[in-house]
Each structure stands twice: as C-alpha cells, then as structure tokens.
Amino acid sequence: MATFKEFRNKVKPNWCPGCGDFTVLASMQRAFANLGKEPEEVAIVSGIGCSGRIAGYVNSYGFHGVHGRSLPIAQGLKLANRDLTVVASGGDGDGFAIGMGHTVHAIRRNVDITYIVMDNQIYGLTKGQTSPRSEMGFKTKSTPNGSIEAAISPMEMALTVGAGFVAQTVSSDLKGMTAIIEAGIKHKGFSLINVYSPCVTYNKINTYDWFKQNLTSLDEIEGYDPSNRGQAMQTLMEHSGLVTGIIYQNTERPSYEELIKGYKEEPLVKQDINLTEEQFDRLISEFA
Amino acid sequence: MINQLSWKVGGQQGEGIDSAGETLATVLNRQGYFLFGYRHFSSRIKGGHSNTKIRISTAPTSSISDDLDILVAFDQETIDLNAYELIDGGVILADAKFNPTVPEGIKAHLIAVPLTKIAEEVGMAQMKNMVAVGASVALLGISVESFREVLTDRFAKKGQQVIDKNMDAITRGIEFVKTEISNLSIQDFTLAPSDGKKRLYMIGNDAIAFGAVAGGARLMAAYPITPSSEIMEYLIRRLPEFGGTVVQTEDEIAAITMTIGANYGGVRTLTASAGPGLSLMTEAIGLAGMTEQPCVIIDTQRGGPSTGLPTKQEQSDILAMLYSTHGEIPKIVIAPSSVEECFYDTIEAFNLAEEYQCPVIIVTDLALSLGKQTVEPLDYSKIEIRRGKLVTDEEELPELENSELFPRYGFSEDGISRRVLPGKKHGLHHVTGVEHNETGRPFEGAVNRKKMMDKRLSKLNNLSFPNPIHADTRHEDADILIVGVNSTYGTIQEAMSRLEADGLKVNHAHVRQLMPFPTNLLKEQMEKAKKVIVVENNATGQLTSLIKMNVGMAEKLVHVGKYDGNPFLPMEIYKECKELLVHGNV
Numbered sequence: 001m002a003t004f005k006e007f008r009n010k011v012k013p014n015w016c017p018g019c020g021d022f023t024v025l026a027s028m029q030r031a032f033a034n035l036g037k038e039p040e041e042v043a044i045v046s047g048i049g050c051s052g053r054i055a056g057y058v059n060s061y062g063f064h065g066v067h068g069r070s071l072p073i074a075q076g077l078k079l080a081n082r083d084l085t086v087v088a089s090g091g092d093g094d095g096f097a098i099g100m101g102h103t104v105h106a107i108r109r110n111v112d113i114t115y116i117v118m119d120n121q122i123y124g125l126t127k128g129q130t131s132p133r134s135e136m137g138f139k140t141k142s143t144p145n146g147s148i149e150a151a152i153s154p155m156e157m158a159l160t161v162g163a164g165f166v167a168q169t170v171s172s173d174l175k176g177m178t179a180i181i182e183a184g185i186k187h188k189g190f191s192l193i194n195v196y197s198p199c200v201t202y203n204k205i206n207t208y209d210w211f212k213q214n215l216t217s218l219d220e221i222e223g224y225d226p227s228n229r230g231q232a233m234q235t236l237m238e239h240s241g242l243v244t245g246i247i248y249q250n251t252e253r254p255s256y257e258e259l260i261k262g263y264k265e266e267p268l269v270k271q272d273i274n275l276t277e278e279q280f281d282r283l284i285s286e287f288a
Numbered sequence: 289m290i291n292q293l294s295w296k297v298g299g300q301q302g303e304g305i306d307s308a309g310e311t312l313a314t315v316l317n318r319q320g321y322f323l324f325g326y327r328h329f330s331s332r333i334k335g336g337h338s339n340t341k342i343r344i345s346t347a348p349t350s351s352i353s354d355d356l357d358i359l360v361a362f363d364q365e366t367i368d369l370n371a372y373e374l375i376d377g378g379v380i381l382a383d384a385k386f387n388p389t390v391p392e393g394i395k396a397h398l399i400a401v402p403l404t405k406i407a408e409e410v411g412m413a414q415m416k417n418m419v420a421v422g423a424s425v426a427l428l429g430i431s432v433e434s435f436r437e438v439l440t441d442r443f444a445k446k447g448q449q450v451i452d453k454n455m456d457a458i459t460r461g462i463e464f465v466k467t468e469i470s471n472l473s474i475q476d477f478t479l480a481p482s483d484g485k486k487r488l489y490m491i492g493n494d495a496i497a498f499g500a501v502a503g504g505a506r507l508m509a510a511y512p513i514t515p516s517s518e519i520m521e522y523l524i525r526r527l528p529e530f531g532g533t534v535v536q537t538e539d540e541i542a543a544i545t546m547t548i549g550a551n552y553g554g555v556r557t558l559t560a561s562a563g564p565g566l567s568l569m570t571e572a573i574g575l576a577g578m579t580e581q582p583c584v585i586i587d588t589q590r591g592g593p594s595t596g597l598p599t600k601q602e603q604s605d606i607l608a609m610l611y612s613t614h615g616e617i618p619k620i621v622i623a624p625s626s627v628e629e630c631f632y633d634t635i636e637a638f639n640l641a642e643e644y645q646c647p648v649i650i651v652t653d654l655a656l657s658l659g660k661q662t663v664e665p666l667d668y669s670k671i672e673i674r675r676g677k678l679v680t681d682e683e684e685l686p687e688l689e690n691s692e693l694f695p696r697y698g699f700s701e702d703g704i705s706r707r708v709l710p711g712k713k714h715g716l717h718h719v720t721g722v723e724h725n726e727t728g729r730p731f732e733g734a735v736n737r738k739k740m741m742d743k744r745l746s747k748l749n750n751l752s753f754p755n756p757i758h759a760d761t762r763h764e765d766a767d768i769l770i771v772g773v774n775s776t777y778g779t780i781q782e783a784m785s786r787l788e789a790d791g792l793k794v795n796h797a798h799v800r801q802l803m804p805f806p807t808n809l810l811k812e813q814m815e816k817a818k819k820v821i822v823v824e825n826n827a828t829g830q831l832t833s834l835i836k837m838n839v840g841m842a843e844k845l846v847h848v849g850k851y852d853g854n855p856f857l858p859m860e861i862y863k864e865c866k867e868l869l870v871h872g873n874v
Binding site for chain 1: 317318486488489490494498501502504506507509526527528529530531532533535537538539541542543545546547548549550551552553554555556557571572575579663665666668671673681690691709710711712713714715716717718719720721722729730
C-alpha cells in the first residue's frame with residue numbers, strides 16, 4: 001500500500017508561496033494513501049490555469065488538457081477504465097465559466113468521478129481578471145469599476161441540477177479537506193468538491209483571514225443532516241454559501257455506470273475487441 | 289423489359305415517403321437488383337417537400353441518374369417540382385385525391401390512383417404509401433409475394449394483421465394500375481431479371497457505424513446533428529452487446545474531449561458530427577495531436593457555412609478538416625468514396641489512429657452518408673486490428689525509480705513512441721497540451737521544442753493507407769483528367785463513359801487520402817492529361833486549391849463547383865467537360 005509520500009513527485013509547483021492549491025495537493029495525496037490506492041490506480045485530469053497544473057504534481061497518471069474540459073476527458077477515461085480512481089480538477093474559471101456546461105451535465109450524468117474545484121474567485125494565471133465567482137463590485141484588471149455581474153453559487157447550482165455529492169472546504173483545513181476528498185472518492189457517482197483556495201497574489205479580499213471570519217462549519221450546525229436536500233439548500237442560502245463540510249449526499253442514486261445497459265464490471269479497456277465471425281454475420285444480416 | 293430505370297416518390301415530409309422507398313428497395317435488393325438512392329429532405333419533421341429517388345439496375349450502379357422514369361406523387365407540389373426530370377413517356381402515379389395535373393410541356397403519362405381511398409378501404413389512410421408501392425410494382429412487374437418477407441421482417445412485432453393489411457394495400461395498388469394500363473399504350477417498364485445474388489443495402493452512416501464495431505470501437509461520444517446521427521443511433525443499439533455504449537454529450541466540445549479521454553484510457557472511441565460540430569471540436573483536435581492520443585472523428589459534410597443547408601449535399605469542409613486547429617499537428621484525413629469504403633476505411637482509421645497516435649478524420653458528404661446503395665457483401669476476413677506501439681497488458685515494464693516517469697513521448701526513429709495506458713504499473717507519465725519532454729513534463733526549452741515538433745510531424749512520413757487515390761487511367765495522353773472526392777465517384781465514372789463514347793480521352797482520379805496529400809500519385813495522373821477538371825460540391829474550389837498548393841500545374845486546373853445543395857448529375861459533369869473542350873481551352 002502506498003504512503004502519501006509515494007504520491008509526491010520531485011516537480012516543484014509553479015504556484016506562489018502561500019497559494020491555497022498546496023493544501024489541495026497535499027490533501028489529495030493523503031486521501032489517495034488513506035484509501036489504499038497505488039499511484040498507477042489514480043488518474044488526475046485537470047484544466048488550464050494555476051490549479052490545472054496539479055495533475056503534474058501528483059505521482060500518478062495525469063492528464064492536463066484544455067481549458068474548461070477536464071470533466072468530459074475525465075468521464076471518457078472513467079468509462080474506458082472503471083477500475084481507475086479518476087479525479088478531475090481545475091479552477092473556478094475552468095469549472096464555472098468556460099466549462100460550466102460540462103459541470104452541469106457531469107452532475108446530471110453522474111459518472112463515478114470526483115471533481116475538485118480550486119475556487120480563488122479570480123483569474124490568477126492571466127494575472128488578475130474577474131471570475132464567475134467574484135462578488136459584485138469586486139475590482140480587478142478586467143473590472144476596474146467593480147464587477148457588475150452576479151457571482152455563481154456553485155453549491156446551490158449543484159443541488160439544483162441533482163448532484164449526489166456536494167461538499168465545500170477551505171485550504172486552511174488540511175485534515176477536513178482530506179476527509180472530504182476521501183468521502184468524495186468513495187461516493188458512488190459524481191462528487192463535486194468546491195475548495196476555497198485563496199490566491200495570495202491577486203485576491204486581496206477573499207484571504208485566509210477573510211474565510212476564517214466568514215466560513216461556518218456544518219459540524220457546528222446542530223442537527224444538520226447532509227441527506228436532506230431541502231435543509232442543504234436552506235443552509236447555503238442562509239450563509240450565502242459560506243459553509244464547509246459535506247453539504248449534501250445522496251447514497252441512493254445509482255451512478256451512470258450502474259445504469260448503462262450491458263456495461264460490465266470488468267473495465268471496458270480489458271475486454272476483447274475482436275468480433276467473432278458469428279457476431280459479424282449477425283450484425284450484417286440487418287442490412288440484407 | 290428494361291435493364292435500368294429511376295423511380296422517385298415524393299410528398300410532404302411525414303407522409304411515409306421514406307418507408308415507401310425503403311420497402312420497395314429492400315425487396316428489389318433481395319431479388320438481386322443494384323440500387324442507388326438519394327434522399328431530398330428538409331430540416332423539419334412534418335411538412336415541406338421531401339422525396340426519395342432510387343435508381344434500379346441489373347448491373348452495378350453508383351450514381352443517381354439524370355432523368356426519371358416513374359414519379360409517385362402524394363401531392364401536386366411533387367409533380368410540379370419533379371416532373372421536369374421525367375423522360376418522354378415516363379409515368380406519374382399520383383393520388384387521385386388531389387386531382388393531379390401534368391405541367392405544360394411534360395410528355396408523361398399521368399395515372400391517377402386513388403391511393404388514399406384504397407388505403408382507407410384497407411383500413412388505414414397512412415397506408416397510401418403501400419398502395420403507391422403496389423402501383424409502382426404493377427409497372428415494374430415484380431411479384432407481390434416478394435413483399436411478404438420484407439413486411440414480415442419489418443412488422444413482425446406489430447402482428448400478422450398489420451402485415452396482411454400492408455400486403456392488401458400493395459395488392460390493390462397493383463390491381464388498380466394493371467387495369468388502368470391495359471387501356472393505355474405506355475412503354476414497358478418491366479425489369480429484366482436480375483442475377484439474384486445476395487447483397488447488402490446500406491447508407492454510408494450504417495457502414496461507418498458497423499465498421500466502428502468491427503474495428504473495435506466500444507465507446508462513442510456524440511451530439512446529434514444531421515447528417516451524422518444515424519451513426520450514434522446504430523451504435524447505441526449495438527454497442528451494449530459488446531460491453532460498450534454511446535454517451536450523448538452536452539455539446540460537441542464534450543463529445544471530442546470525452547473521445548480523447550476514453551482513447552487515453554485505451555478504448556477505441558469515436559465521435560461523429562457535421563460542419564458546425566467539427567468547428568466546435570477544433571481546439572481539442574489540437575490537444576489530441578499535441579498529446580499524441582489516437583482518436584477517430586467522422587465529419588459528414590453538409591451545406592455550410594453556419595447552419596447553411598443542413599439537409600443538403602456539399603463538400604465545403606475539406607480545408608477546415610485539414611487546417612482548422614491552431615498550431616501544427618500530425619493528422620490523417622481520409623475520404624471514402626463509396627459505402628463499402630466507409631466500412632473498411634473506418635476500421636482502418638482506428639488502426640491508423642493507434643499506430644500513428646494522432647487524430648484521424650473520416651470525411652464523408654451527405655450524399656454518401658445518407659444515400660442508400662447496394663453493397664457487395666462485406667468481408668469478415670479483411671478485418672484486421674493493429675494497435676501499434678501499445679504496451680500490452682501482459683508485458684511487464686521495468687520498475688521506475690522514485691518519481692521517474694515512463695518515456696511516453698520518447699524519441700525514436702519513426703517519431704512514434706511506446707504508448708502505455710493509465711492503470712499500468714511502472715507506466716506513470718504525464719500528458720499535457722503544453723510542450724513537454726519525453727516523459728510528458730511541461731518543458732519549453734528551444735532545443736526540446738524543435739525536436740518534439742519534428743518528432744510529432746515526422747510520424748506520418750511513412751504513412752501507408754490503401755489506395756490514397758483511385759486512378760482510372762485509360763490513356764497515357766488524356767484530353768481530360770477528372771478529379772473528385774467522396775460521393776461523386778460513380779457520377780464522374782458515368783460522365784466519363786459518355787465522354788469516351790464521344791471519342792474523348794478521359795481519365796479519372798478520386799482522392800481518398802486528403803492529409804497527408806498524395807502529391808506524387810496525383811501528379812503522375814495530372815501529367816498524363818492536358819486539362820485537369822476538379823469536380824467538387826463547393827463554391828471556392830477547396831480541393832482545387834489543395835492540388836494547386838501540393839502538386840502545382842495551376843495552368844491545367846479547372847474548378848467545376850456545384851453548391852446549390854444538390855449532388856452532381858452525370859450530365860452536368862459531361863456538359864462541363866464538353867464545353868471546356870469546345871471553347872478551345874484544351
């Protein structure tokens with residue numbers, strides 16, 4: 001069984017010192033080890049942006065694709081080889097701007113992958129423009145007079161489109177994040193984990209301190225029941241989405257793989273692709 | 289008795305036009321006649337003129353005909369729009385219900401058949417299409433009993449009564465027309481006997497989809513679009529028995545990226561679309577090229593630009609398929625010219641994609657994708673699966689030292705590296721669309737950059753694809769070489785025969801491999817002709833430009849374009865060639 005150190009490689013991340021993404025990286029590595037995974041059993045598919053580089057920082061299989069498309073790549077990979085632990089990851093621009101369509105449909109489809117969004121409410125790699133997660137009035141290089149577009153509420157959005165696993169965490173909490181990533185991977189079906197991962201260089205508002213003052217842990221809410229979708233939605237609205245923990249989990253909903261007709265336990269990639277002559281003749285008879 | 293004729297049925301979309309054509313054609317195919325069909329339809333479900341034209345012959349045929357012998361009309365519009373195609377002495381079988389009339393100047397026999405009335409008597413007004421089939425059969429002289437098997441196959445689930453009613457409708461149609469024509473002096477349309485051999489009857493999309501299964505594809509990700517949807521519809525029916533599936537994605541970007549992800553995972557996966565979808569896929573095609581992922585993409589060309597003519601014939605994606613991604617990648621683009629080739633080329637596309645680790649685009653056009661044709665039985669023994677430098681499941685890889693990676697992009701003589709699939713022990717490597725080193729780690733160094741570009745682009749230097757061009761070289765000193773691509777093959781062949789009959793020396797080259805361009809092969813052909821006429825369904829001469837760019841000889845090239853949404857007719861190509869010669873250009 002691999003230790004979390006075996007999920008590390010020698011590549012030095014090109015993130016700024018203090019970047020929230022370091023905690024996400026460490027949590028992922030711990031979660032894989034805690035779940036008893038071997039490096040070759042894990043594949044990380046990422047998008048473009050600072051956070052997108054994470055696929056290259058884990059000692060596992062990694063695919064760093066194009067901007068906004070980590071989810072369809074990850075779903076294709078999972079359907080090809082259901083034995084793999086597939087984690088898609090990227091930033092809030094990747095998941096909630098250019099790739100929002102895929103996010104909504106990946107939730108609907110419910111392929112058994114985990115999606116970790118490193119949400120810093122800004123575009124970092126392009127040096128500080130507004131993101132779909134930036135609050136109204138947020139001043140950036142692309143919104144010098146303050147953003148005049150409403151911020152997306154990803155957790156509420158996920159609940160609305162029928163997500164089976166919705167969780168949120170913050171980069172100051174390595175332990176909590178590790179537990180949530182483990183739970184997300186274990187969940188049968190699509191799991192969405194939004195991580196408040198501060199950008200220390202371009203976002204001077206949503207800082208570690210700011211999150212410390214504004215986040216509420218769901219553990220502190222008495223009687224909170226993550227299987228209650230209505231309560232989840234109400235709690236999110238009451239706290240403007242600023243909560244951490246497993247917000248909602250539906251353990252009943254079957255994954256996409258479980259619903260595909262004829263889809264076998266044995267990964268598709270392991271199956272013989274040669275047609276027998278009998279199969280060929282049967283298929284061809286349709287055209288006679 | 290005659291050896292070939294053309295039959296067309298038309299009416300408002302939703303009136304059972306396809307079903308009438310399909311029923312008659314299936315019967316004729318099973319009797320051993322050669323068929324070639326074209327569907328004229330609109331981008332709507334109900335209403336709008338639609339028709340199906342089928343050429344029936346006792347000999348192989350691979351083109352629609354210039355004219356028409358029998359027109360079945362469910363409304364006056366069908367007569368008004370199509371009667372000009374009829375030969376003198378042709379027959380119009382029209383529903384008596386709308387009091388059909390023949391436009392002035394058309395020398396055809398009109399037989400008003402109470403199609404709707406008979407169908408109502410049989411018990412279902414919508415069976416008027418079967419009465420119409422019967423009416424046609426009366427002229428063609430084939431037996432009513434031959435329909436029983438086909439109708440049984442089709443309606444077995446609906447019960448014997450439905451089969452009997454359909455048979456009754458056909459029988460009554462035959463009887464009515466037989467009585468009518470006994471009083472008329474019309475030409476004999478009785479079909480000469482066929483060779484009775486068993487052949488297939490399929491559209492190009494059927495052949496692509498079946499070819500995908502035979503070629504080992506087990507996943508498809510696609511978004512519905514005309515004229516490609518039949519491919520996904522076939523595969524969603526068939527893949528489950530092979531453990532696979534089709535994912536209908538949210539858009540074409542998801543379709544192509546899911547395809548790339550699944551191929552990265554090691555499963556042969558395809559996507560299919562038409563121009564608008566391919567436009568959305570272009571960035572990701574670059575990703576596949578850069579990360580050296582095999583993937584097969586089908587582009588069923590239709591009328592562009594934008595939404596263009598979604599249900600009409602065009603060949604205007606050629607340059608986009610070759611050049612539309614940013615940056616420079618290795619890419620293979622192949623263009624089948626018959627339904628049969630759609631099958632074998634699709635299998636080969638999956639092999640090439642894995643052998644050369646790059647995207648392979650199969651370009652068809654609407655007439656090929658949707659035109660139903662007789663196909664000689666496909667050959668199981670020709671199916672071959674080659675996976676290139678894929679590390680097999682059985683092979684054990686040497687242990688990697690701490691955080692060392694497998695050289696997935698290792699340099700090699702042919703530019704092709706060993707490919708290992710996720711899940712493999714000691715196979716860890718990185719994949720990125722960023723320029724990278726041999727293990728896939730991002731690396732922008734200038735020396736590495738050039739070496740990697742050269743590696744990727746050199747992969748196709750030794751590409752071997754069967755018959756990059758079809759050359760019908762009848763003369764060493766031809767007056768004309770006609771060049772075409774995709775569905776125009778048979779049409780050009782037919783025009784060529786007529787030109788030859790006039791004493792002209794004509795050669796034909798049909799391009800099957802568009803990228804890498806078969807420059808030398810085509811050059812050889814062009815050198816043998818005084819003039820090169822490039823026949824293509826587009827306005828700007830995309831294939832012509834490609835030839836000019838790759839082969840040169842611009843002074844010899846003449847572009848003959850058609851972009852009104854309809855396929856070329858043999859006569860049109862014949863006329864263009866004749867005119868060119870008469871006006872002294874040769």
